[in-house]
Amino acid sequence: xxxxxxxxxxxxxxxxxxxxxxxxxxxxxxxxxxxxxxxxxxxxxxxxxxxxxxxxxxxxxxxxxxxxxxxxxxxxxxxxxxxxxxxxxxxxxxxxxxxxxxxxxxxxxxxxxxxxxxxxxxxxxxxxxxxxxxxxxxxxxxxxxxxxxxxxxxxxxxxxxxxxxxxxxxxxxxxxxxxxxxxxxxxxxxxxxxxxxxxxxxxxxxxxxxxxxxxxxxxxxxxxxxxxxxxxxxxxxxxx
Numbered sequence: 001x002x003x004x005x006x007x008x009x010x011x012x013x014x015x016x017x018x019x020x021x022x023x024x025x026x027x028x029x030x031x032x033x034x035x036x037x038x039x040x041x042x043x044x045x046x047x048x049x050x051x052x053x054x055x056x057x058x059x060x061x062x063x064x065x066x067x068x069x070x071x072x073x074x075x076x077x078x079x080x081x082x083x084x085x086x087x088x089x090x091x092x093x094x095x096x097x098x099x100x101x102x103x104x105x106x107x108x109x110x111x112x113x114x115x116x117x118x119x120x121x122x123x124x125x126x127x128x129x130x131x132x133x134x135x136x137x138x139x140x141x142x143x144x145x146x147x148x149x150x151x152x153x154x155x156x157x158x159x160x161x162x163x164x165x166x167x168x169x170x171x172x173x174x175x176x177x178x179x180x181x182x183x184x185x186x187x188x189x190x191x192x193x194x195x196x197x198x199x200x201x202x203x204x205x206x207x208x209x210x211x212x213x214x215x216x217x218x219x220x221x222x223x224x225x226x227x228x229x230x231x232x233x234x235x236x237x238x239x240x
Contacts, residue, residue, distance in 0.1 A: 177199070
């Protein structure tokens with residue numbers, strides 16, 4: 001199955017202002033976020049991306065702008081299910097104000113029980129994002145083969161919830177995961193289980209490019225040998 005490159009949008013004006021943007025319209029990249037987006041094509045240059053899938057929100061579309069300019073043949077698709085969590089009445093409020101809300105403790109300590117007033121629950125957020133990835137994995141594999149690499153540009157909580165799903169973690173643990181603006185998280189999906197290849201990476205990504213199988217790859221077992229079984233003891237030198 002495909003390898004998914006998850007890109008969090010670049011730093012936004014809401015990030016700088018300490019505001020919970022949610023789905024508030026008009027939230028753009030700030031100067032630093034624009035610089036991060038401009039560097040993204042170089043960071044991804046070694047990866048043969050077959051498609052780009054974006055949250056519909058402005059900050060994600062702006063993040064992908066330079067990449068699409070650099071790769072005019074790269075197809076762009078908009079996916080509503082990887083849009084930001086619907087924070088409802090909390091959207092647009094200062095994070096400093098929200099720390100005193102009783103619900104914030106639930107969000108941090110027991111997110112599977114958190115539902116935002118006038119918005120959605122964190123369980124629903126994760127479920128829609130996971131469904132989107134499963135659907136896109138099937139589509140990408142059908143159109144481009146099992147070794148295809150594709151990209152999704154989304155938001156911090158969405159990416160964290162997808163990582164939790166990939167690692168078999170309960171949603172209540174997802175706040176332990178962190179992804180900086182314009183960082184890359186890579187998940188290789190297989191028939192039996194996903195493998196987390198990168199988490200919140202802000203550096204070089206060339207090693208994520210697909211490699212030709214070794215001549216004797218079929219003789220081994222496990223992910224390190226190109227299969228779908230257990231990873232090599234100690235993590236192995238080669239990513240699955």
